[in-house]
Amino acid sequence: AGADGCVAVGGGSAIGLGKAIALRTGLPLIAVPSTYSGSEMTPVWGLTEHGAKRTGRDPAVQPRSVVYDPELTLSLPVPLTVTSGVNALAHAVEALYAPDASPLVSLMAEEGVRAMTQALPLVAAAPDDLDARGRALYGAWLCGACLGATTMGLHHKLCHVLGGTFGLPHAETHTVVLPYALAYNAPAAPRAVTALSRALGGADDVPHALWALAGSLGAPRGLAELGLKETDLAVAAEQAAGQPYPNPREVTVDGVLALLTAAYQGREPSVDA
Template sequence: MSLEFTHVTLGQRVLFGSGRAAEHLASEVARLGARRVMVIASIAETRIAENVARHVEVTLHYSDISAHVPVEKAEKARAAATNHDIDLLVSVGGGSTTGLAKAIALTSALPIIAIPTTYAGSEATNVWGLTEGARKTTGVDDLVLPATVIYDASLTLSLPVGLSIASGLNGIAHCIDSMWAPRVDPINAALGAEGIRAFSRGLPLIKQDPSDLEGREMALYGAYLSAVAFASAGSGLHHKICHVLGGTWDMPHAETHATVLPYVLAFNAPEAPEAVARIASAFGTNDAGEGLRLLRETLDAPRALQDFGFKAEYIPETVEIILPAIPESNPRKATRGNLAALLAAACAGDDPRILSDDRSET
């Protein structure tokens, strides 16, 4: 069988090393010749951000951050950057923080240095997202791709175990979605598989000993791999579902992804044997769903969307919003009936295997 595909690898500088974030940031600011730096970090991570930027002259510390990047928050941050004549954005935090930096870069073309403190992976993609009127809009633009990513596992030590697990499972969702996303190819599939292996090793170590840097380094490594795979392959069924859940119902990002993941895997598995075999191998099991189930049990992962505010009565409206966004390339055809069944199972925390057995396409 011949091998033929088109692959794009995004150009980005990555600096990885525990305890070296401040050193790396100072060197990158100097390399980029920046003079007016805006450091973006939530109030909760102000101390971390100040410590990381201790060798840098900061023009503006900015902390008005919200999940899912509301448009009004983006416009306020853009105005602040303009008013202070900023020439470099530094984001220190999770996906919401990186997302706000991207929103500024989208209209200003300012470079970003991203310093993640979770495993969201946004720092390694050219994908942006904004929420307005309970609807989340996403797009792709190289302007929002951070010029440099600085990974320092010691900065994740303050991330609680529960959120570490949810964030890591979000990373695994990037990996799995990349196996059947619109631009899937052998390279991003390989990156996704290695990402699953890294998370499968790192997350149990974090659960066992939250102060052990080895697990957190593996999770950050997995986060980068997962994001690079996702950026190349594009957004698949899982992310289309979760973007609607987050943007429409204001659900927590990491926990929502962690909860929905096994249901999407079970839904697509019967129609994607090659992808499922690769996923199973990455988990070190004979069955992809079983591998994910065992990992989730070890981690005591989030189980039901209803635990985070989603209600069964929301399902019909959610289905109508999701359906037009699902890629034609998804292995299994999504319909109102089977998509509603997926959401109902995820809402209640039912066994995901019921979706593999249900072949109704009504």
């Protein structure tokens, strides 16, 4: 086509397609996000082929410029607003206990969680509240930048398996899994939990607070609601535990299966010390 650049307008899937084009052609990418996925702030690309999702990092896919306009998010339905926002929270949560976390990234992650968790109830109550929509985009920017600067752990790997192999919807899967993955890692990540507690106004039980927030805003509670079958749990646990990646707590098949079983049923997450 003789194009000298690529502009991606939309959510994480649209920006992900733009990244795939940039990866294969070297064209510069400009992103105009209309959700809170945060993909626009990362050099991370993802391609799903033959029932498996591959991810990687390449500076060529990092958008050269990003345009944030809260007016573009006004028509985003509340259910998708909530799950997209919790998806963003997952980026910040994992950044807080990543092996390559830094003081600056940790400050950004804590502020991103604070901004997003304050904005989501306001947007849910008044979807046309431009200030709240802008606050949510601010949180998404911070959370996405944290994901771009650190290494992903159990939560993201698990969601990649559930999405790539079993076809579960991206934002909804992140929303369901996050409290359980955090409960699993909490005993091995006390500093991250302390930072999240501050961001959530002093919450005593951070995984439960995130679970309760998402549920109160109408988000799906269990993986069964998203179409996962009980027979898929063992397969997903094997896949997620079979990949080497950094995580604050050792990843075992039994541990991941217990996590997935709780997430499948949608019961309250509990921290196993």
